[in-house]
Amino acid sequence: MTAPTRSVALLVTCLVDALRPSVAEATVALLGQAGFAVAVPRQGCCGQPLLNAGDADGAADLARRMIAVFAGYDFVVAPSGSCIATLREYPRLFAPGSADAAAAQDLAARAFEICDFLDRHAAVLENAPRWDASVAYHDACSGLRQLGIRNQPRALLSQLPGLELRELATAEAAECCGFGGLFCVKYPAVSAQIADRKLDAVLATGADFLVGGDLGCLLHLEGRLQRRGLPLRAVHVAEALAGQVPGGGQGPADGSGRG
């Protein structure tokens, strides 16, 4: 007897959808390997920008839409800590005790960031790809502080044969990368200086790749890397775990794992 296949709806996230679809492909692959039936219902935005801009009404409107979009799936998984943190904030957007609040609570309880989700349901990767590279992991703030995601991506990455994890110096490890949504365009000089501190800390580790779980941080950091003319690459943890780092020199599962 096998348990019925449980369903996962992918929360694509706007940035991944438009700017790096490969991250969604990788997330779908990981969820499929873990034995889940993956669906991608047509979806808009979770409302994080509105929530952070102080438009709670607008955020509540989008929250209701997302609650409807993701009704009926066992889980909702996203390759982003900050979008999932937004879903977890939904209950606070509605009057306590209201039907909306209950539905929001229900969605929040089913919503997980991809590494956190794999760690809970499929902590051993089925097809860990070989990656002969050294990587430094950037803990995005929403994941780290709102969702408690720190060990999960490291535990998953450490299953990749050939991969070496390098930690940032303590002072820089806990610091924000300076993205902050609209912050990065409103106060770009400050944002860039914070990014440079993070990047210099990554460079100091000598890592070949910067890996992270939130595309906002990664685009901001990679954009800054490109502007500074540095060869370091920023990749999403889902791409790394699925063996789908574009031009990353990853190999197939080498048989030493369980694949």
Place this chain on the structure above:
Amino acid sequence: MDSRDFPAQAAAALEQPTLQRSLAAMRTAMPGLRATALAGLPDYPALRARARDMRDASIGSLGELLRAYEARVIAAGGTVHWARNAEEACRIVGELCDAAGARRVIKSKSMVTEEIGLNDSLQRRGLQVTETDLGEYIIQLRGERPSHILAPALHLGLADVAATFEQHHRRPRAEPLREAEDMLAEARAELRAAFLGADVGITGANFLVAETGAAVIVTNEGNADLSMTLPATHIVVTGIEKVVPTLEDLGVLLRLLARSAIGEPLSAYTTLVHGPRRPGDAAGPRAFHVVLVDNGRSSLLGTTQQPLLRCIRCSACLNHCPVYTSVGGHAYGSVYSGPIGAALTPALTGIAAAAHLPNASTLCGRCEDVCPVAIPIPDILRHWRSQALAARIGTGPERPGLRAWRYLAAHPWLYGRVLALAARVLRLLSVPAGARRRLRGLGSLGRGWFAWRDLPAPDGETFQERWRRRRLRQRGA
């Protein structure tokens, strides 16, 4: 310095080498010192929760506690004055100085007196005011504001201090000031004279204890103790939210304060004062006054920003903030800087003058994480952002953009078309960069992004497009 000019002030601060050196030292040293100090406590999370709950309970019965405190002060021979706002507070202190026939006033560092502009007010009355905390003394000579709650002269280096002293201390010198010890000796000599010649000493209070009538004053230099024992009159000026019920409760906060602030179990001096000199006392003031300042604090009661009143001014949130540790305190243009300043200032000055401050945060959440009384600073910053948005106070071009985007995001099909179009256009405009592609700019669009960064080029189609096309093919097959 004005909060309205935050962007320009912040950009300028990034180019100040002395400030940047100080901030880098703070950024790398303070988090470790704090973490080590807190790890030495038997159960920090429990103590933090206890402190938070106790502060909430105290704030919930503020009037009762303050009246109990007042009764204790009166019984000890002191007087309590209630000031609704900055103007009243300054007037009360000024009149007390006049009544004492004072000409010279010494002060121990106090953020509340910065907040109400007390020095300016007393000087306008013709009083000579001398700050006695070393950092505060230095910036007073320079006519500057504190750039940090605890370390007011953080933005200065030794050379700045030497130049300031050479300009203001008119004393013969064989050679220019170079060593910190020599500068300290000069400041001590100047301040000693001020201590001995002062008619009134003004201090803040870190806490007030309702149970015993104590005003609790914490320093590392001992200057507050001289300020309150040498002159004939001691005036305590502090915020109404500083009161705690009992000495036991005080102990909870004292265990957290210095550990959070400087990574030490306690400050060098923790002094509890209760009133004027009693018969038989060897020293102490003849007159003792406490000025309780509201200045907007009571307007926070019952609102979602009420947790701001828990603050014990430890400055851990400043020391751990990516923005504060990049630009320092002056860029904020407000008396209180850093995350707590960004959250508190709109309540004190109104949101219109301070609209940049709640936006000058990445909402990374580290401030709330390190706060010893768990103030939800990011939530409060979001609240002020919503107030600015509702009042149509812009801090950038985001308002129309946000409305358009809100409409789009609520219409997934249309949103998908727009994202797909954007992905295509951005792809077309991108140029090769090694193995990948990038955008270097979009003319006048996206200046905020492209001023400092490239944009890694997108693939040219959205994931949702690709996914749906694939599903259609599968169904067709």
